[in-house]
Amino acid sequence: xxxxxxxxxxxxxxxxxxxxxxxxxxxxxxxxxFAVVAFWPRPKLTGDAPGRxxxxxxxxxxxxxxxxxxxRVFGVAALAVFLGAAWFGPxxxxxxxxxxxxxxxxxxxxxxxxxxxxxxWRLVNPLRAITAVLLAARGGRPxxxxxxxxxxxxxxDGLEADGRGGEKDDGRDADGSSAExxxxxxxYWPAVAGLFAFVWLExxxxxxxxxxxxxxxxxxxxxVNVAAGVVFGVGWFTRCDGFEAYSSLLARLxxxxxRAADGRLILRNPLDGLAGLPAAPGLVALVCVVLGSTAxxxxxxxxxxxxxxxxxxxxxxxxxxxxxxxxxxxxxAAIFLGALWSSGPEMRPSAFxxxxxPIGVGYTVAHYFSLAVFQGQAGYLxxxxxxxxxxxxxGTDGVPIDYLVVSTSLIALVQVGAIIAGHIxxxxxxxxxxxxxxxRHTARRGQYPLLVAMVLYTSMGIGLLVGT
Amino acid sequence: xxxxxxxxxxxxxxxALTVGCSSDEEPAAQPSSTTTAAPAPxxxxxxxxxxxxxxxxxxxxxxxxxxxxxxPAPAAVDVTLGSTVVIEVTSDVVDELHxxxxxxxxxxxxxxPARLELPATIPGQFxxxxxxxxxLLFTLRVS
Numbered sequence: 021x022x023x024x025x026x027x028x029x030x031x032x033x034x035x036x037x038x039x040x041x042x043x044x045x046x047x048x049x050x051x052x053x054f055a056v057v058a059f060w061p062r063p064k065l066t067g068d069a070p071g072r073x074x075x076x077x078x079x080x081x082x083x084x085x086x087x088x089x090x091x092r093v094f095g096v097a098a099l100a101v102f103l104g105a106a107w108f109g110p111x112x113x114x115x116x117x118x119x120x121x122x123x124x125x126x127x128x129x130x131x132x133x134x135x136x137x138x139x140x141w142r143l144v145n146p147l148r149a150i151t152a153v154l155l156a157a158r159g160g161r162p163x164x165x166x167x168x169x170x171x172x173x174x175x176x177d178g179l180e181a182d183g184r185g186g187e188k189d190d191g192r193d194a195d196g197s198s199a200e201x202x203x204x205x206x207x208y209w210p211a212v213a214g215l216f217a218f219v220w221l222e223x224x225x226x227x228x229x230x231x232x233x234x235x236x237x238x239x240x241x242x243x244v245n246v247a248a249g250v251v252f253g254v255g256w257f258t259r260c261d262g263f264e265a266y267s268s269l270l271a272r273l274x275x276x277x278x279r280a281a282d283g284r285l286i287l288r289n290p291l292d293g294l295a296g297l298p299a300a301p302g303l304v305a306l307v308c309v310v311l312g313s314t315a316x317x318x319x320x321x322x323x324x325x326x327x328x329x330x331x332x333x334x335x336x337x338x339x340x341x342x343x344x345x346x347x348x349x350x351x352x353a354a355i356f357l358g359a360l361w362s363s364g365p366e367m368r369p370s371a372f373x374x375x376x377x378p379i380g381v382g383y384t385v386a387h388y389f390s391l392a393v394f395q396g397q398a399g400y401l402x403x404x405x406x407x408x409x410x411x412x413x414x415g416t417d418g419v420p421i422d423y424l425v426v427s428t429s430l431i432a433l434v435q436v437g438a439i440i441a442g443h444i445x446x447x448x449x450x451x452x453x454x455x456x457x458x459x460r461h462t463a464r465r466g467q468y469p470l471l472v473a474m475v476l477y478t479s480m481g482i483g484l485l486v487g488t
Numbered sequence: 489x490x491x492x493x494x495x496x497x498x499x500x501x502x503x504a505l506t507v508g509c510s511s512d513e514e515p516a517a518q519p520s521s522t523t524t525a526a527p528a529p530x531x532x533x534x535x536x537x538x539x540x541x542x543x544x545x546x547x548x549x550x551x552x553x554x555x556x557x558x559x560p561a562p563a564a565v566d567v568t569l570g571s572t573v574v575i576e577v578t579s580d581v582v583d584e585l586h587x588x589x590x591x592x593x594x595x596x597x598x599x600x601p602a603r604l605e606l607p608a609t610i611p612g613q614f615x616x617x618x619x620x621x622x623x624l625l626f627t628l629r630v631s
Binding site: 030031032033034114323326327330331390420423424427428 | 556557558561562563564586588589591610611612613614615617623624627629631
């Protein structure tokens with residue numbers, strides 16, 4: 021959260037001790053070398069491992085229409101309550117729960133929810149429900165292109181290919197629906213734009229925590245995406261809705277998955293799920309936006325940046341911030357693409373984009389864990405009076421945030437642990453993919469540039485934790 | 489090749505550990521911060537009697553805001569957890585001071601210094617800023 025935020029982000033974590041940072045950095049380097057030298061020589065992660073099927077009863081409940089409808093109704097109701105509080109509640113984030121619901125419960129909360137439970141947002145996304153209702157009059161047919169090829173049922177809309185990750189989509193559609201063909205060509209790029217707009221709002225704009233600002237952004241976002249959904253079909257949301265794409269990306273790390281062959285819910289190795297991330301245009305950009313923006317969040321809290329924007333009037337502040345966030349994303353992308361380019365032609369970026377996801381998760385946990393634990397409390401402490409009428413629905417009126425519920429030592433350990441764990445998972449994923457695509461005699465040499473890139477990311481991440 | 493790489497890795501780790509254990513944390517740049525021996529009088533003195541002198545020293549942080557510019561430039565100020573810090577702000581325009589986290593506010597009259605006594609009971613880094621002008625004055629680092 022940037023400097024001018026009033027209610028949210030005014031508290032940040034203490035810098036981690038230098039000794040802890042050095043231990044962490046050394047561990048990262050050690051693991052990376054060990055991976056290249058001693059890990060398995062042939063790939064083990066196929067991306068579509070059979071896994072262990074969950075009990076049939078659980079499957080029935082999960083796939084039941086009643087469950088699906090209930091989740092959608094919940095999503096729409098939550099959106100309605102959120103917009104109500106954001107537009108009609110008090111205009112200060114210190115009194116209005118809506119900004120906390122948006123930035124903390126939703127944006128930060130999507131991470132553990134998706135990693136633990138799977139692509140939750142795809143099931144709850146109210147925009148899908150609204151679009152489906154609007155298209156119902158046309159029998160589900162989108163405006164662009166003839167048949168309803170692009171997305172009828174949840175989770176089985178023909179565009180989600182669970183399977184051998186890394187294969188490039190050639191853009192040709194199988195059944196002649198022009199909407200589906202267009203969606204395949206455009207891939208994740210609309211999601212990249214949507215997420216970039218969000219992180220720009222969160223990290224660069226003036227007063228991002230103002231309830232009206234949040235209300236306006238969400239309203240515009242909903243209108244744009246519902247309109248796109250009406251034009252291209254409900255399949256739009258799978259890869260073009262920024263938040264759904266983000267949730268689905270994270271969900272690859274979930275122990276819960278769905279077998280491609282028969283649609284059974286399974287318990288699987290998260291690394292295998294990650295390896296099965298389907299490639300599409302814009303995937304690398306999506307991951308770089310997430311990682312780069314979190315890096316910029318850390319950068320914007322450092323003393324040099326604070327001095328740079330000290331006293332800047334809004335236009336200069338926003339300009340500096342925009343340059344900063346674009347530069348951060350570009351730097352992340354340049355390191356990644358440069359490393360792969362120097363490794364050889366077999367190391368295609370689309371085949372390795374998934375290896376950045378765990379590192380991004382590590383960064384996110386490190387930067388937002390304490391925000392979730394402390395600011396997250398405001399989400400229910402203020403929920404008793406969302407419209408500023410003097411209500412006290414839950415008896416929490418006037419109760420302050422408890423900043424002592426977790427210690428600063430625990431926070432520091434979680435931060436460093438998350439960055440290191442993200443690094444280790446990323447290294448394992450990169451190694452497995454490298455031995456899958458590289459010829460045997462160059463398998464070791466070809467991995468070094470990407471490993472150096474990952475050590476660089478991890479060092480930067482740790483450095484940002486020390487340098488606040 | 490295997491053993492050599494492993495040896496290099498182990499050596500790197502050893503060097504890093506040694507460096508890490510021996511280096512100290514860099515001291516943060518501080519805005520003008522003086523420590524007084526006598527207790528500072530409370531801004532809301534209700535009784536006529538002065539409080540009994542304590543042996544604790546209170547840290548005073550002084551900041552001035554003129555024409556939108558903060559002097560000294562915003563930086564992190566280290567404060568010991570459990571101590572009481574006195575924040576003294578002089579603003580050339582009417583404004584309101586806000587300490588995040590602690591959620592304390594202080595009305596600032598134009599041109600006159602205003603003092604806020606803050607028991608530093610919550611650890612972390614907290615932004616201290618002006619409501620109207622929006623400037624960050626400094627970051628209070630309580631540890």
